[in-house]
Amino acid sequence: MTTTVGAPTTYDLGPARALSCRECGHQIPLAPEFACAECFGPLEVAYSFGRIRRADIEAGPKSIWRYRDLLPVPSDVDSHPNTQPGLTRLVKADRLAAALGVKSLWVKDDTGNPTHSFKDRVVAVALAAARQLGFRVLACPSTGNLANATAAAAARAGWESVVLIPSSLERAKILTTAVYDGALIAVEGNYDDVNRLATELAAEHEDWAFVNVNVRPYYAEGSKTLAYEIAEQLGWRVPDQVVVPIASGAQLTKVDKGFRELGELGLVEQTPYRVFGAQATGCSPVSAAYKAGHDVVQPVRPDTIARSLAIGAPADGPYVLDVVNRTKGAIEDVSDEEVVEGIRLLARTEGIFTETAGGVTVATAKKLIETGKLDPEAETVLLITGDGLKTLDAIENHVGPRATVPPTTAAVHKALGF
Amino acid sequence: MTTTVGAPTTYDLGPARALSCRECGHQIPLAPEFACAECFGPLEVAYSFGRIRRADIEAGPKSIWRYRDLLPVPSDVDSHPNTQPGLTRLVKADRLAAALGVKSLWVKDDTGNPTHSFKDRVVAVALAAARQLGFRVLACPSTGNLANATAAAAARAGWESVVLIPSSLERAKILTTAVYDGALIAVEGNYDDVNRLATELAAEHEDWAFVNVNVRPYYAEGSKTLAYEIAEQLGWRVPDQVVVPIASGAQLTKVDKGFRELGELGLVEQTPYRVFGAQATGCSPVSAAYKAGHDVVQPVRPDTIARSLAIGAPADGPYVLDVVNRTKGAIEDVSDEEVVEGIRLLARTEGIFTETAGGVTVATAKKLIETGKLDPEAETVLLITGDGLKTLDAIENHVGPRATVPPTTAAVHKALGF
Incomplete structure (x- = not known):
């Protein structure tokens, strides 16, 4: 992760120094490439970080660019017009915690981004x-x-x-x-x-x-900012447990990468943490591989309302399995009915309306708690990655007015059961 | 605004000290009341502010509660679960500025709030x-x-x-x-x-x-936070011009109140500013009164796609006229076609997708510039108060794919005019 290659780069991408193959480790200079010329494996950014201090980050822009020294971007990145995403709310979710029977729960609410997803x-x-x-x-x-x-x-x-x-x-x-x-x-x-x-x-x-x-x-490196923000918003601390939805799997691996980097750079204490993955049963190839104890992922044909997670052949599937096994997490999947109930549970307890992917995360967390895989005594963060306004069809047949009444107080009272 | 009444209040509402009638000035202790017992005029919160410092605000919560000492709320307000709204982006809108022919333009993007409106x-x-x-x-x-x-x-x-x-x-x-x-x-x-x-x-x-x-x-006091945030985000400075949509009119009057309070408290320099109001022609009673030089507002029956502004009998209409006349602003109204073009203009220049109310604001700003009422050399802030995902029907017949093609590169090239 902090590997350096000798050759000078021609591109100013901040602390990024090379592209490194995740399969064979072969390195090339920074370039517009994505597959390894040696083995066709996926390339990943390798860095050489300078000294990074909490105070400098805290004094930075109120967006992901406060972490620019940890990303493959030039230091003047925020001087070019951009949507300034990130620094979304980390919400203490006490009512959801009570409903799920856990002690300390947070929701990372990425619905607040400019176009309302991560x-x-x-x-x-x-x-x-x-x-x-x-x-x-x-x-x-x-x-x-x-x-x-x-x-x-x-x-x-x-x-x-x-x-x-x-x-x-x-x-x-x-x-x-x-x-x-x-x-x-x-x-x-x-x-x-x-x-x-x-x-x-x-x-x-x-x-x-x-x-x-x-x-x-x-x-893909952009997803590291979710980990950085969670740690900073917790007061420079990594949570015990985090539940992340899996589509390609890139986000989950980058959240792990972000936590590790913070620890290695001394920005947080290197405490153990467990990463949990969430899928919809209708597209659960990584969950299936995890449960079967495989280290490869068998592609599937997706059939779920959680369309933003419906990637049948997830590119980062094997790396997700690595992260989850290494951190002693788990992967679970939930039915479309559970997804809808997850959306509704988060809305009625915390006033946060998520798209189907968030319903997957909440419902999976519930299942992981019920099956004893997620420790109810440990501090947990749920990643809510997109907004309910984008997937209204998912709840269409499930919610509506309590009653339709004539415009009289008596009719309202009757509808409310007075 | 900073009037004090002698009687101690029984409610802890922070700096709030009384309710004062906006018509006759009669004051009553803080209470769950909204109309003056003397003249039926609307009641407004009166305060006695202590010393308020920029540094204390800046060190406060990343939400409207950083301004709690300026609002009718107790000092522990943020210890109760709440949606933590506010501190939304103030976006430097250079591409929109170029399109409108103005020098310095900002968009206060309130689509980032928890349920995506102010x-x-x-x-x-x-x-x-x-x-x-x-x-x-x-x-x-x-x-x-x-x-x-x-x-x-x-x-x-x-x-x-x-x-x-x-x-x-x-x-x-x-x-x-x-x-x-x-x-x-x-x-x-x-x-x-x-x-x-x-x-x-x-x-x-x-x-x-x-x-x-x-x-x-x-x-209604909650809308003052828009003014506080704009000033703080500009580096503790009030902009020369601000364009605010008018529904009941409360928001416009509270933005003015917020700017005035900051000046009186020494948090910003007391520089002159002009407040402009925006309405849809299909519901433009305040604009009509302004243009006719009246100080009362004749109710209308709304007929516009800008439904969130469609209040035919705006309660704060006369107070809006007061503010606009006092600050040497203006009020203008735009057709539904202009509203749609306003939505599209903001989206294509700044990547911000607003609901119809924001389309009214952008289109009105355009009209005010074209008619010479808004100074193109002066710094201007537009209030974008809600999200486009909420009013998709407004653009339904106006935008869509450039083309529908078979899955070949040749077909894509042809569609793009190569």
């Missing part, structure tokens, strides 16, 4: 790195949150954007991306078709940064 | 005051943002809530309130019927705090 974090880092790497267009294949975040970040920066979506995408998700007025292209096909098309286009267009394809090593 | 501010203050005043149920009549904010704040605090909505309300707005699991009652009638019913219920239930009815004097 994707603003990773896209902001991708854009900053892409600028340094010489790209001029911000692009992505997406089915929702990433499309919103990419189109918004490009608009704010004055970049062109190309966002590819399956043409079957719900109208609401199309509108919330199209409004930013980039090149939104609906593709006749499923998400796999769209993803394949993105890879082909990335190969043809040297100046198009597909955030989750050809600049993925930089993009 | 209503979280006023509801949080109402809840804190209601707790002190002995209420036990949080209630409101509403057609949208206020319903969300009230239901969420009550859920977080563990209070019962009663939210009254017109039964014709759009399904999405019903869902985003119902999910918090309070008593949501759909009323057969229009908003006027719902409002009347709320007043009747408030009279019957001594422990029900209808935030915008019987605790309105406290509730």
Whole structure:
């Protein structure tokens, strides 16, 4: 993680020094690359951190850029127009804790980001790195949150954007991306078709940064900021337990990476922590592998309402298993009915309305507690990564008015059971 | 504003000392009252502020509670579970500035609040005051943002809530309130019927705090925090010009009150500022009164897509006229087409997706600049008070994918005009 390569880099990406293959360890200089030339394994950013002090971070911008010295971005990153994501609320969730029967519980509420999901974090880092790497267009294949975040970040920066979506995408998700007025292209096909098309286009267009394809090593680092913020907001302390939803699995591995870096840099005490993974049963390849004791992940065809987690062949699946096993966590999955109940439980206890992914996290935490895997006496943080306004269809048949009444006080009293 | 009454109060509401009639000046001790017993005029909170220092505010909570010594709330307000609204981004909007032809422009982006509108501010203050005043149920009549904010704040605090909505309300707005699991009652009638019913219920239930009815004097003070934040975020400085949307008009008058208080307390230099008001032409009674030079406001029947501003008989209309005339601002109104273009302009230049009320503000600013009423050389702040995800229907027929194509690079290139 803090490995240095000898050759000087030509790009100013702050403390980033090289790209390192997660499979074979082969290193290359910083470049717009994402796969190892030796073994085709995924590349990851390697750093050489200077001395980093809590006080400098605390005096920094009120966004993820307070952690710029821990990210692959130049030190003047915040002088370019960007969406300034992050520093979202860490909410002490006493009422949810009581409902779940745990002692100390926090919710990291990433619905407060500019486009209301954690994707603003990773896209902001991708854009900053892409600028340094010489790209001029911000692009992505997406089915929702990433499309919103990419189109918004490009608009704010004055970049062109190309966002590819399956043409079957719900109208609401199309509108919330199209409004930013980039090149939104609906593709006749499923998400796999769209993803394949993105890879082909990335190969043809040297100046198009597909955030989750050809600049993925930089993009993924943005999720480390969730760990940094949680630790800083707890008073520079790593929680005992954290529950993270799994889509590609990148977020979970980066939260772990963030906690480790803070410990190695002396910014927090190196206390043990356990990382738990959450999936919807309708797309639970990593949970299945974990339960079977495998170290590879068998792809599945997703069938769940938790669409933002519905990646059937999660790229970071094996690394997720490594993290969870190393930290003595666990992975669990929950039914779509439990997801809806998770959304409703968080809303009625804490006033936080999450999208389906957050419902997965809450419901999985509940199941992990009930099965004794998550310690109810230890301090726990749940990652709520996106907003309920984006997945209204999930609750549509489950909530509504208590009653419809004529405009009289007597009718209201009757409806309330007085 | 800093008037003191002699009698000791029985409620701990921080620096608040009395309720003062805005019409006749009659004062009463702090109480759960909203109308003057002498003249039926609206009551407003009067304060006796102690010494307030910038450093104390800056060291305070990262929410509106950093300004607790300027609000009618007890000093331990943040020790009770609450949604912790505020401290939303003040965004330097250079690309929007260029599009509008102004020199220095900022957007106060209140979409980042917990339920994504400024209503979280006023509801949080109402809840804190209601707790002190002995209420036990949080209630409101509403057609949208206020319903969300009230239901969420009550859920977080563990209070019962009663939210009254017109039964014709759009399904999405019903869902985003119902999910918090309070008593949501759909009323057969229009908003006027719902409002009347709320007043009747408030009279019957001594422990029900209808935030915008019987605790309105406290509730309305929450909007002062917009002014405090803008000034602090500008480096303790009041901007030359501010554009505020007008619904009841309370927000505009409280932004002015906030700026004045900061000046009187020596927290900012007492520089002149101009307050501009924005309405949709389909509900523009205050704009009409301003243009006609009247000091009273003639009620209208609203007909606009900007529903969160659609109050035909705005309670604070005359006070808005006072503020705008005193500060040498202006009021303007814009068509629904201009509102949609305002939403799109903000989205494509700054990556911020606002609801229709924000479209009104942007479009009005544009019109005020074009007509020479807003000085393009002076620093200007636009108040964006709610999120575009809440009013998707407004843009539904205006934005969409550039093209729908088969999954080939050639098809994408053709769609992009290569």
